[in-house]
Amino acid sequence: MTTTGAQQEASGSTARGPLWWRRRRSAALDVGLAVASAVECALQGVGFADQAALPVPLGVLFGLAVGSVLVLRRRWPIAVVLVSIATTPAEMGFLMGLVGLYTLAASDVPRRITATLAGMALSATFIVTFVRVRQDVEAGDYSAPYVPLMAVVMSLGLTAPPVLLGLYIGARRRLMESLRERADSLEQELSLLADRAEQRAQWARQEERTRIAREMHDVVAHRVSLMVVHAAALQAVALKDPQKAVKNAALVGDMGRQALTELREMLGVLRSGESRVRARADAPPLAAVGAAAAAAAAAAAEDGPCIADIEVLVGQSRQAGMVVELAVQGDARAYPPEVEQTAYRVIQEALTNVHKHAAGAKVMVRLAHRDEEVAMQVENGAPDAAGGAADAGLPSGGNGLVGMRERVTALGGVFVSGPTDAGGFRVSAVLPDRAEVSLR
Structure with missing residues (x-):
């Protein structure tokens, strides 16, 4: 055999x-x-x-x-x-x-x-x-029928039982082998699923670290940049105009408090996402990873800034001495939380880059509400070397444009940035009205 x-x-x-x-x-x-x-x-x-x-x-x-x-x-x-x-x-x-x-x-x-x-x-x-x-x-x-009857009984008794028993045992053995092979294949599939779950978990952790780093950059970089600009202006006018120095010092304090508030809100979102992950600890690996990532993203989007806060954002840059003009086209309406937060962060980061790299330049902020999308553009002129804030020494990590592009493309939008013919810089983004977050 x-x-x-x-x-x-x-x-x-x-x-x-x-x-x-x-x-x-x-x-x-x-x-x-x-x-x-x-x-x-x-x-x-x-x-x-x-x-x-x-x-x-x-x-x-x-x-x-x-x-x-x-x-x-x-x-x-x-x-x-x-x-x-x-x-x-x-x-x-x-x-x-x-x-x-x-x-x-x-x-x-x-x-x-x-x-x-x-x-x-x-x-x-x-x-x-x-x-x-x-x-x-x-x-x-x-009697005469006795001979064939005994022959049939003896022949069947010595042949049929072993053949039938052998057929049954052979079929049972083949069934067990088939079940064993299926069990081995299922074990291999489970091993592959476990490996994929581990990969998904690693990807989710990496994405979460990237999101946290992006949020920290957006929250801290803009506020601290404004604080540094105000501190530089305070240093310049402290002896000449004490009244203006007091005003700038108050603005620096307000910026610091706002930065701390936003940091506390972001930490609260992270703690909320962590508690939701613990609540789903008993769920299957793939489901737990996907649910945790979705919960964290949803919580961050709901607690984040919105398009209505852009006017306040522009006003803060004006208080720092930047000449900013805001133009809004179309009727404002409600967008999904992730769209509004992304639009706000793009304009925020673009203004932060102007404070860092083009102090004293004039800035034009455009926001357009269209039928199925919302578009934004931040364009600054050539930097003014005599702007007074050029000596603030603001550092740059080189992640601002990368973070903006990641945010926009993740929602299915279009992001374009680059220098202008006049020596300035332009940042443009278009976001769909009902964005679908792309999950890998």
């Missing part, structure tokens, strides 16, 4: 037997059956030698040789069945015939071969039984 790869893997934990046996216990079973069959055939060989007028030792040796063939039942089941059929006229090898038919039916031999050999064994047993019973009938007083 052939051995499949699944069977070999299943028996890997058991000591492998000699020759063609997969396990030592199987080899011991076959050797024991062969010894029992050899003893049976040797005893039956005595009667065969008497009938064939042969020396008794020769009949015993013949029986031993025939019975020992059963040891090959797993390797060559067809040969064992053929030998048992060939020795049926000699009335020996009943155990070999039963075990051989069972092994043949339970093996992977094609069913047509099994059916053919089972039919041959049935026919041989029927013929031998019919002849032997007829001889006994002639010597005794039996």
